[in-house]
Amino acid sequence: MKIAVLPGDGIGPEIVDEAVKVLKVLDLNFELESAPVGGAAYEAAGHPLPEATLNLAKAADAVLFGAVGDWKYDKLDRPLRPEQAILGLRKHLGLFANFRPAICYEQLTHASSLKPELVAGLDILIIRELTGDIYFGQPRGRRTAVDGHFPGTEEAFDTMRYSRPEIERIAHVAFQAARKRGGRVTSVDKANVLETFQFWKDVVTEVHADYPDVQLDHMYVDNAAMQLVKAPKKFDVIVTGNMFGDILSDAAAMLTGSIGMLPSASLDKNNKGLYEPSHGSAPDIAGKGIANPLATILSAAMMLRFSLNQPQAADRIESAVSAVLSAGLRTPDIWSEGTKKVGTREMGDAVVEAI
Amino acid sequence: MKIAVLPGDGIGPEIVDEAVKVLKVLDLNFELESAPVGGAAYEAAGHPLPEATLNLAKAADAVLFGAVGDWKYDKLDRPLRPEQAILGLRKHLGLFANFRPAICYEQLTHASSLKPELVAGLDILIIRELTGDIYFGQPRGRRTAVDGHFPGTEEAFDTMRYSRPEIERIAHVAFQAARKRGGRVTSVDKANVLETFQFWKDVVTEVHADYPDVQLDHMYVDNAAMQLVKAPKKFDVIVTGNMFGDILSDAAAMLTGSIGMLPSASLDKNNKGLYEPSHGSAPDIAGKGIANPLATILSAAMMLRFSLNQPQAADRIESAVSAVLSAGLRTPDIWSEGTKKVGTREMGDAVVEAI
Ligand SMILES: CC(C)[C@H](C(=O)O)[C@@H](O)C(=O)O
Ligand SMILES: CC(C)[C@H](C(=O)O)[C@@H](O)C(=O)O
Numbered sequence: 001m002k003i004a005v006l007p008g009d010g011i012g013p014e015i016v017d018e019a020v021k022v023l024k025v026l027d028l029n030f031e032l033e034s035a036p037v038g039g040a041a042y043e044a045a046g047h048p049l050p051e052a053t054l055n056l057a058k059a060a061d062a063v064l065f066g067a068v069g070d071w072k073y074d075k076l077d078r079p080l081r082p083e084q085a086i087l088g089l090r091k092h093l094g095l096f097a098n099f100r101p102a103i104c105y106e107q108l109t110h111a112s113s114l115k116p117e118l119v120a121g122l123d124i125l126i127i128r129e130l131t132g133d134i135y136f137g138q139p140r141g142r143r144t145a146v147d148g149h150f151p152g153t154e155e156a157f158d159t160m161r162y163s164r165p166e167i168e169r170i171a172h173v174a175f176q177a178a179r180k181r182g183g184r185v186t187s188v189d190k191a192n193v194l195e196t197f198q199f200w201k202d203v204v205t206e207v208h209a210d211y212p213d214v215q216l217d218h219m220y221v222d223n224a225a226m227q228l229v230k231a232p233k234k235f236d237v238i239v240t241g242n243m244f245g246d247i248l249s250d251a252a253a254m255l256t257g258s259i260g261m262l263p264s265a266s267l268d269k270n271n272k273g274l275y276e277p278s279h280g281s282a283p284d285i286a287g288k289g290i291a292n293p294l295a296t297i298l299s300a301a302m303m304l305r306f307s308l309n310q311p312q313a314a315d316r317i318e319s320a321v322s323a324v325l326s327a328g329l330r331t332p333d334i335w336s337e338g339t340k341k342v343g344t345r346e347m348g349d350a351v352v353e354a355i
Numbered sequence: 356m357k358i359a360v361l362p363g364d365g366i367g368p369e370i371v372d373e374a375v376k377v378l379k380v381l382d383l384n385f386e387l388e389s390a391p392v393g394g395a396a397y398e399a400a401g402h403p404l405p406e407a408t409l410n411l412a413k414a415a416d417a418v419l420f421g422a423v424g425d426w427k428y429d430k431l432d433r434p435l436r437p438e439q440a441i442l443g444l445r446k447h448l449g450l451f452a453n454f455r456p457a458i459c460y461e462q463l464t465h466a467s468s469l470k471p472e473l474v475a476g477l478d479i480l481i482i483r484e485l486t487g488d489i490y491f492g493q494p495r496g497r498r499t500a501v502d503g504h505f506p507g508t509e510e511a512f513d514t515m516r517y518s519r520p521e522i523e524r525i526a527h528v529a530f531q532a533a534r535k536r537g538g539r540v541t542s543v544d545k546a547n548v549l550e551t552f553q554f555w556k557d558v559v560t561e562v563h564a565d566y567p568d569v570q571l572d573h574m575y576v577d578n579a580a581m582q583l584v585k586a587p588k589k590f591d592v593i594v595t596g597n598m599f600g601d602i603l604s605d606a607a608a609m610l611t612g613s614i615g616m617l618p619s620a621s622l623d624k625n626n627k628g629l630y631e632p633s634h635g636s637a638p639d640i641a642g643k644g645i646a647n648p649l650a651t652i653l654s655a656a657m658m659l660r661f662s663l664n665q666p667q668a669a670d671r672i673e674s675a676v677s678a679v680l681s682a683g684l685r686t687p688d689i690w691s692e693g694t695k696k697v698g699t700r701e702m703g704d705a706v707v708e709a710i
Contacts, residue, residue, distance in 0.1 A: 076545075145518045147493065149486065150520040156517060156550045156555075160514075162490060162511060165504070165505040193489075196512055225605050225606040
């Protein structure tokens with residue numbers, strides 16, 4: 001089994017180091033191979049997703065990804081910016097199903113912006129479609145407007161689109177995931193305004209016929225944003241498109257107060273996947289040794305479970321993380337009175353120790 | 356001065372009745388004329404925005420709007436559904452600038468989902484562009500895909516677009532509004548993915564050159580959704596497109612805990628406007644006499660200030676609402692231990708009394 005390790009920018013390398021340490025101690029005979037991605041790859045090879053990095057990711061059984069992006073690349077042309085690497089990987093590897101758990105860790109309830117009673121025990125799974133929608137739709141660009149409010153002026157445009165098979169496959173993923181959890185799916189759309197999401201709603205409803213044991217409801221995206229704030233525990237699985245999923249999954253992650261703890265998986269149709277923390281590259285704290293490596297370590301656990309068929313090893317990592325939290329160890333982002341503040345490396349060492 | 360009164364569906368008529376009562380007691384010699392809109396208009400005239408209603412709105416100096424929508428119309432063809440009325444009014448009246456204050460009323464801090472220290476004193480103004488973006492972009496519809504992941508299959512699509520003058524005018528509105536407040540504008544985009552919002556960012560930056568006294572920063576929409584949850588008080592004025600504004604303004608309104616209290620204004624280039632509460636038609640509580648009329652009453656105050664040039668009258672309404680809250684009167688949505696629960700009509704009467 002081969003794992004491509006793409007540390008990326010900002011805190012990416014530090015947190016990935018810790019996850020690699022944890023993987024190695026499991027002694028499972030994986031082959032790990034690293035390559036630069038994002039800004040680091042732009043510096044090294046002139047492109048955020050060099051051919052060699054993409055080929056490594058394609059050849060591997062799974063990809064462990066850190067984070068990409070730094071303000072210093074803001075002035076580059078779009079195709080050279082670090083984020084293009086993650087968009088390119090999703091596209092070229094066909095990673096259409098993004099799993100973003102929003103879990104409130106019992107030990108961290110107090111760290112949420114929300115009142116504790118609203119988030120204690122929170123466990124939502126957001127399933128975001130990741131290779132379609134307005135992220136990749138063509139045509140897009142700039143042109144002279146021929147109609148609209150100001151014909152004859154310069155305009156920019158993008159195309160939102162979803163085809164039937166794209167919606168069907170993500171709907172199946174959501175219903176199957178719900179079966180293993182609370183048995184409820186909320187499909188988030190904007191069918192009252194968008195053709196694309198009226199179609200989304202229709203197709204999700206059709207696919208639901210295969211899952212009579214799962215409860216399905218539909219919610220407009222603006223209402224979903226409100227309900228996440230008001231009563232997040234009412235959700236079980238949320239399934240939505242790429243654009244709405246980008247916004248809602250980040251809002252939900254932040255609500256938990258545990259964003260430094262939340263892993264994510266992006267899977268193709270054969271369960272090959274890319275695994276990365278839900279948080280970003282945090283260039284402001286890069287190199288200081290204070291970033292929380294737990295989201296990345298838990299992403300490695302997800303990788304073992306979803307792509308590498310090693311559920312016991314995944315359990316071992318997750319139990320170790322839980323033990324370390326219960327022992328009171330905290331990186332600064334989740335620290336509170338009465339717990340022990342540790343750095344990135346100490347936290348990784350503690351997880352290794354607990355395994 | 357003529358005010359078009361469009362009560363609409365659900366709780367719309369009840370809450371608009373109270374706002375009309377308040378307007379009348381000011382004795383300002385307005386002519387008020389009502390017309391059906393939304394589901395009510397569909398029932399009465401077979402269309403959610405009948406010709407006569409649109410003409411009344413066009414002829415008036417301002418429009419006072421209740422709310423539209425009810426589950427019972429979900430099965431109608433899209434052009435006949437209640438929401439089309441509000442989209443049609445925005446479009447035909449050219450109401451491109453939507454003002455959505457997100458204020459946390461001191462007396463209601465405890466009603467927020469957020470911890471009190473995060474929302475006490477919160478006062479954000481979200482300025483949402485309202486006649487462009489993917490809401491109105493053409494072409495849109497269903498067709499057979501010619502490219503993408505599954506060529507040859509059925510797909511649905513929409514067009515996101517913004518022209519330079521559309522972005523310029525909303526940017527001016529935002530910078531001018533910021534001058535009268537905290538002097539800071541956050542422009543929310545998704546320039547890392549969308550051509551439309553790279554252009555948005557570029558044009559907002561250009562317009563900013565005219566406002567050296569205002570501070571401008573840019574934020575991606577996913578990050579904005581997170582920061583609203585994490586530290587909403589960091590914002591002053593947020594300006595964004597129609598789609599992102601729909602989601603963020605609802606999330607922000609819910610964060611305050613005061614959603615039953617939040618008015619909104621949608622203005623054209625001459626400050627003619629449509630005024631409506633930020634909340635919806637709440638069909639589940641319609642006719643029960645328990646809906647909170649204060650958001651609609653405060654919308655009437657906004658109307659007096661923005662469109663009817665009666666700032667003193669607006670002040671009188673706002674002071675009266677404040678007095679009524681301080682006296683402990685609460686509709687059920689904002690009630691808490693130690694305050695007095697009142698119905699829709701009693702609340703309206705109390706505001707009239709306080710004026
Ligand atoms: C970096 C950016 C292109 C990306 C996205 O919008 O998908 C990020 O926000 C994410 O959610 O992974
Ligand atoms: C009813 C709907 C079309 C509308 C919108 O999406 O603009 C509503 O959500 C709003 O924000 O006023």
